[in-house]
Each structure stands twice: as C-alpha cells, then as structure tokens.
Amino acid sequence: MAKIKITLKKSLIGKPETQRRTVASLGLRKLQHSVELEDTPQLRGQVAKISHLVSVEEN
Numbered sequence: 168m169a170k171i172k173i174t175l176k177k178s179l180i181g182k183p184e185t186q187r188r189t190v191a192s193l194g195l196r197k198l199q200h201s202v203e204l205e206d207t208p209q210l211r212g213q214v215a216k217i218s219h220l221v222s223v224e225e226n
Contacts, residue, residue: 172224173214174201182220189217 175195179187193213194202203226204210214223 169206170203170226171206171210171214172201172203172226174199174222174224175220176222177220179220186217186220189213190220195221 173193173195175190175198178198179190193204193210206225214221
C-alpha cells in the first residue's frame with residue numbers, strides 16, 4: 168500500500184482533548200515532527216479530524 172507523510176504544523180495549545188488524543192495516536196509529538204504511515208481509510212478519517220493542524224504528503 169501507499170504511505171503518507173503527516174507533519175504537525177500547528178500547536179495543540181487550547182485545542183480540545185479529542186484532537187490532542189488523535190494527534191498522539193498518530194505518533195506525533197512536537198511541532199514539525201513527521202511520521203510515515205500506511206494509507207488506510209481509518210487513517211484518512213483521523214487526519215480529516217485534525218486537518219487544520221497537520222500537513223499531508225502522499226508518497
């Protein structure tokens with residue numbers, strides 16, 4: 168399967184707990200931290216919830 172690269176671009180300060188947990192479940196820790204994950208419908212749903220906080224690159 169294809170992989171996507173997700174990078175945390177915005178701070179979590181003042182964001183709801185659900186968004187914080189979604190970011191943590193993706194494995195993102197700090198600003199500008201990136202992870203490469205398998206592209207699945209479940210992952211796309213998580214990214215959609217926090218799309219205003221991250222950038223996504225398809226590989």
